[in-house]
Amino acid sequence: MGFLDISNVTKSYGTVEVLHRVDISIEEGEFLVLVGPSGCGKSTLLNMIAGLENITSGEVSIKDRVVNGVHPSKRNIAMVFQSYALYPNMTVGQNMTFGLEMHGVPKPERDRALKEVAALLQIEQLLDRKPSQLSGGQRQRVAMGRALVRDPDVFLFDEPLSNLDAKLRVDMRTEIKKLHEKLKTTIVYVTHDQIEALTLSTRIAVMNQGYVQQLGTPKEIYDTPANVFVATFMGSPAMNVLPARVAVREGVPNAVVRDADGNEQFLPFSQPGLASRDGQDILLGIRPEAITDPDGADRKSSNVVPLENRVGVTEPAGSDTFVTMTLGGKDAIARMRADVTVRAGDTFGFAVNMEKAVAFDPKTEERIEP
Amino acid sequence: MSVATQDTAVSTGRVTRTFIYLLLILFALFYLMPLFVMVANSLKPLPEITGGNMMALPQDWTIEPWLQAWSSAQIGVEPTGLKPYFLNSVLMVVPAVAISTVLGALNGYVLTKWRFRGDSILFGLMLFSCFIPFQIVLIPMAMILGKLGLAGSIPGLVLVHVVYGVGFTTLYYRNYYAAFPTELVRAAMIDGAGFFRIFWRIMLPVSGPITVVSVIWQFTNIWNDFLFGASFGGQSQPMTVALNNLVQSSTGVKEYNVHFAGAILAALPTLLVYIVAGRYFVRGLMAGSVKG
Ligand SMILES: Nc1ncnc2c1ncn2[C@@H]1O[C@H](COP(=O)(O)OP(=O)(O)O)[C@@H](O)[C@H]1O
Numbered sequence: 001m002g003f004l005d006i007s008n009v010t011k012s013y014g015t016v017e018v019l020h021r022v023d024i025s026i027e028e029g030e031f032l033v034l035v036g037p038s039g040c041g042k043s044t045l046l047n048m049i050a051g052l053e054n055i056t057s058g059e060v061s062i063k064d065r066v067v068n069g070v071h072p073s074k075r076n077i078a079m080v081f082q083s084y085a086l087y088p089n090m091t092v093g094q095n096m097t098f099g100l101e102m103h104g105v106p107k108p109e110r111d112r113a114l115k116e117v118a119a120l121l122q123i124e125q126l127l128d129r130k131p132s133q134l135s136g137g138q139r140q141r142v143a144m145g146r147a148l149v150r151d152p153d154v155f156l157f158d159e160p161l162s163n164l165d166a167k168l169r170v171d172m173r174t175e176i177k178k179l180h181e182k183l184k185t186t187i188v189y190v191t192h193d194q195i196e197a198l199t200l201s202t203r204i205a206v207m208n209q210g211y212v213q214q215l216g217t218p219k220e221i222y223d224t225p226a227n228v229f230v231a232t233f234m235g236s237p238a239m240n241v242l243p244a245r246v247a248v249r250e251g252v253p254n255a256v257v258r259d260a261d262g263n264e265q266f267l268p269f270s271q272p273g274l275a276s277r278d279g280q281d282i283l284l285g286i287r288p289e290a291i292t293d294p295d296g297a298d299r300k301s302s303n304v305v306p307l308e309n310r311v312g313v314t315e316p317a318g319s320d321t322f323v324t325m326t327l328g329g330k331d332a333i334a335r336m337r338a339d340v341t342v343r344a345g346d347t348f349g350f351a352v353n354m355e356k357a358v359a360f361d362p363k364t365e366e367r368i369e370p
Numbered sequence: 371m372s373v374a375t376q377d378t379a380v381s382t383g384r385v386t387r388t389f390i391y392l393l394l395i396l397f398a399l400f401y402l403m404p405l406f407v408m409v410a411n412s413l414k415p416l417p418e419i420t421g422g423n424m425m426a427l428p429q430d431w432t433i434e435p436w437l438q439a440w441s442s443a444q445i446g447v448e449p450t451g452l453k454p455y456f457l458n459s460v461l462m463v464v465p466a467v468a469i470s471t472v473l474g475a476l477n478g479y480v481l482t483k484w485r486f487r488g489d490s491i492l493f494g495l496m497l498f499s500c501f502i503p504f505q506i507v508l509i510p511m512a513m514i515l516g517k518l519g520l521a522g523s524i525p526g527l528v529l530v531h532v533v534y535g536v537g538f539t540t541l542y543y544r545n546y547y548a549a550f551p552t553e554l555v556r557a558a559m560i561d562g563a564g565f566f567r568i569f570w571r572i573m574l575p576v577s578g579p580i581t582v583v584s585v586i587w588q589f590t591n592i593w594n595d596f597l598f599g600a601s602f603g604g605q606s607q608p609m610t611v612a613l614n615n616l617v618q619s620s621t622g623v624k625e626y627n628v629h630f631a632g633a634i635l636a637a638l639p640t641l642l643v644y645i646v647a648g649r650y651f652v653r654g655l656m657a658g659s660v661k662g
């Protein structure tokens with residue numbers, strides 16, 4: 001049993017099942033991010049943890065207590081909403097202490113908690129203002145403050161940064177991360193932004209169409225995605241997923257892909273287990289940063305393979321240059337250093353870090369365990 | 371507010387502007403004419419009206435007709451003036467407006483924030499009640515009031531007006547609260563506030579504009595109602611019925627100046643409500659239709 005356990009939980013609206021047998025368990029102090037495209041059921045799952053939506057079947061427990069049917073206010077949780085949901089008629093201070101007041105905490109104690117949290121978030125000077133007199137970033141802080149004041153077992157965040165502009169979003173992201181490291185609270189955080197998920201979390205649940213596709217640490221999710229969906233959803237630009245065939249040469253399984261000119265290229269895998277797939281079609285997954293120019297290749301990798309191919313398009317993007325080529329009949333993206341000189345139409349000697357390559361079954365789209 | 375009006379104003383030329391103002395003044399005069407006639411004639415002795423020009427200002431100013439209308443004019447058989455009936459109206463209109471507005475607000479709150487199976491059908495039926503003509507419900511209403519023992523009493527009239535008004539007030543509040551973010555209600559639930567606490571602390575404080583709309587609407591309708599008052603008033607007839615009895619009495623001389631004064635007295639409360647709350651009325655009607 002973990003600190004927060006979601007076991008075998010489903011959710012139906014009428015006859016439509018929108019969440020299917022979700023199993024997630026996290027320990028105290030973890031930062032769980034639920035990530036997935038819009039409409040995949042993240043908010044629904046979060047609202048079920050909060051008690052704002054009924055649980056159709058299965059169990060949610062917090063601190064070893066099953067909370068199905070327990071009123072939201074009795075679950076000892078706090079939630080930060082996407083719209084911040086600050087009460088417009090109350091001042092910032094009243095907003096933040098409303099929950100304590102409803103829970104019968106005496107005024108002196110409320111004021112003490114308010115002062116503490118206001119200092120932590122540096123919003124002391126805002127306490128007498130109304131929400132309408134605050135900027136977006138300030139509202140965001142107040143919404144977090146309102147959650148912090150309660151000192152709950154679990155914090156729930158529903159896309160808290162999606163209403164901020166790009167720069168502020170990055171700042172607040174860092175701030176939330178710092179806050180978590182300082183307070184060591186248990187957090188469940190919903191976002192559709194895979195970068196937020198990777199930077200903030202200690203654990204990620206990637207969701208799609210009501211299924212949890214994979215639950216794991218950011219590194220597990222990034223390096224060994226469970227299937228093609230996770231592989232392409234997490235990471236930007238997305239992982240290249242290329243039709244290929246396995247051919248064993250001298251005992252080593254190779255991915256055989258056709259280059260831009262239709263010639264077969266052999267890329268030896270680092271996973272010997274793939275030899276069992278000899279002769280079978282697979283999908284080869286390679287992240288853009290694993291395809292580079294020879295000088296930019298990962299020096300710690302023991303399996304960097306040369307690959308000659310014709311360059312399609314180059315897109316300088318400041319810190320990196322993205323190079324598109326045709327590989328396995330699809331567009332593949334390579335991530336190069338900014339100062340590399342490649343021209344469209346040239347044949348270029350790429351370096352592929354096959355240590356980072358993964359293989360997927362073309363039918364099930366699941367990753368093949370080597 | 372002033373910023374908003376500047377934004378929405380279409381800039382026009384001087385000539386057009388002058389023309390618009392002239393037209394507006396013309397209309398204003400046209401609509402103010404009856405009021406002028408009423409006020410002017412209510413301040414004249416009777417011979418000045420019967421013998422002279424209705425449009426003229428009084429030569430001999432007097433408030434005697436007002437005093438008569440208020441406290442001594444013949445209403446039906448009793449020389450009581452309109453005073454007791456005015457009181458009846460107040461005793462009827464205040465609770466009726468208050469109860470129907472509170473019920474409408476609660477209905478709107480439930481219909482938008484505590485949705486349940488069949489809530490749209492229920493709302494549809496309540497809306498339907500807005501379109502039922504008064505005349506149709508007279509007989510069933512009389513039967514119900516009789517059964518309840520409320521026939522011919524002020525509480526009976528209050529009940530009738532609440533039943534009739536609650537469809538409108540529900541409509542107002544439901545549409546207003548539909549635009550109110552549900553996340554706020556959810557936040558308050560997590561904070562530990564219950565059904566009424568959320569209503570009282572979160573919803574009501576931001577319901578000012580729509581409450582003004584509801585109160586004005588209900589107040590004018592109930593105050594001005596004649597049919598229900600005449601049908602169910604019994605011994606507690608409201609102002610409108612008394613005014614009718616004053617003006618329509620067939621005995622004695624027609625005291626037009628007293629009639630005018632009485633009519634103004636009857637219209638005064640609604641006029642007052644509009645003047646005090648009118649500017650919020652338009653704002654409230656606009657709220658929800660345009661997202662701020
Ligand atoms: N009250 C509801 N009735 C019916 N379907 C709903 C309701 N709320 C959400 N859904 C459906 O459930 C799915 C998941 O919604 P949601 O959890 O809001 O997605 P996300 O937050 O991941 O964008 C969506 O397909 C949505 O249409």
Ligand SMILES: [Mg+2]
Nearest residue numbers: 042043044159
């Ligand atoms: Mg959502």
